[in-house]
Amino acid sequence: MLIGIDPLLGPELLAMLRAMGHGDEIAVVDANYPAVADARRLVRMDGIDAPRIVRAILSVMPLDDFVEETAFRPAAQNDVDRIEPVMVELQDAVTAHAPQVRLTPLVGKPFYDRVRSAFGVVASGEARLYGNIILRKGVIRPTGG
16 A cells, blocks of 8 residues: 555556656556457456546546547447447546546547557456547656756
8 A cells, every 4th residue: 555546556557657658558448358469568457447447547647738639438339429328437537637638539440459559458347338448648747846
């Protein structure tokens, strides 16, 4: 346990987040996603839903504010306008830390390709379909003088 660190963030996930640089991406994928096949680096968090994992990650990782799009979701049934309930919860988790950020839908192959090229993947226990998100890491700005 660490003071001020969400206890959901275990040593493997903290190490992954710490190793990421500005512009690197991390994907949180649902229980149906082929995470083992697609991940360059994988952390398993079975039994924990995706929105909870996103809240924990964003408690220590800023989103990229140098680009317009910094958080991505799959397009359910290849329909960019279809919003599944889990996507609402994922958006709420992002909004809690970055109110200006909206999830950008990606249709089919571009979403899978982006997960494959992500720095790391977190395999969640999210049972709801389309419970996936990709987050682009921002910079940690210096404090003080």
